[in-house]
Amino acid sequence: MIINVVAALILRNDGRVLIARRHPDAAQGGWWEFPGGKIEPTESPEAALARELEEELSVQLRVGPYLASSEHRYPLTGGGEKCIRLHGYLCPWEAQPINLTGSHDRYCWRAPETIRMDTLAPADHPLLTALIARLQSPSQR
Numbered sequence: 001m002i003i004n005v006v007a008a009l010i011l012r013n014d015g016r017v018l019i020a021r022r023h024p025d026a027a028q029g030g031w032w033e034f035p036g037g038k039i040e041p042t043e044s045p046e047a048a049l050a051r052e053l054e055e056e057l058s059v060q061l062r063v064g065p066y067l068a069s070s071e072h073r074y075p076l077t078g079g080g081e082k083c084i085r086l087h088g089y090l091c092p093w094e095a096q097p098i099n100l101t102g103s104h105d106r107y108c109w110r111a112p113e114t115i116r117m118d119t120l121a122p123a124d125h126p127l128l129t130a131l132i133a134r135l136q137s138p139s140q141r
């Protein structure tokens with residue numbers, strides 16, 4: 001079964017993007033990722049993402065354009081694997097307090113090209129690559 005997950009690439013005016021670290025006790029604990037979560041059956045991806053951002057960071061943001069998707073299989077401890085289909089959306093940052101109230105223990109703002117791939121959840125790699133390409137494309141300047 002494929003689990004559909006949405007993630008936000010929250011972009012600040014200075015070009016930095018928000019990444020958050022999954023709590024050690026959470027699934028895929030310790031990885032840095034773009035905040036978000038699973039899409040419930042009755043939700044649009046955008047509604048799911050707005051809800052997850054409120055639940056996980058206590059922020060209210062406008063969900064912007066779709067960026068890219070990826071698929072990744074994580075091994076399960078008891079055997080087998082879990083297949084994640086991750087859909088990334090750009091979200092312009094609107095300044096407000098951030099409170100981590102979900103599955104993360106830290107967050108930070110990073111220039112996308114300085115994010116270390118070996119600390120980023122594997123499913124997020126294609127999203128980061130797509131973000132860097134988009135920010136470098138002349139039409140986005």
Ligand SMILES: Nc1nc2c([nH]c(=O)n2[C@H]2C[C@H](O)[C@@H](COP(=O)(O)OP(=O)(O)OP(=O)(O)O)O2)c(=O)[nH]1
Pocket residue numbers: 005006007027028033034035036037038039072084086103121122123124
């Ligand atoms: N939120 C999020 N999850 C990601 C990313 N990359 C990635 O591999 N994942 C994985 C981790 C989890 O196995 C799964 C999403 O689970 P989650 O725990 O964030 O979703 P949720 O809040 O809806 O979960 P739940 O505790 O309510 O069941 O997708 C990402 O960038 N953001």
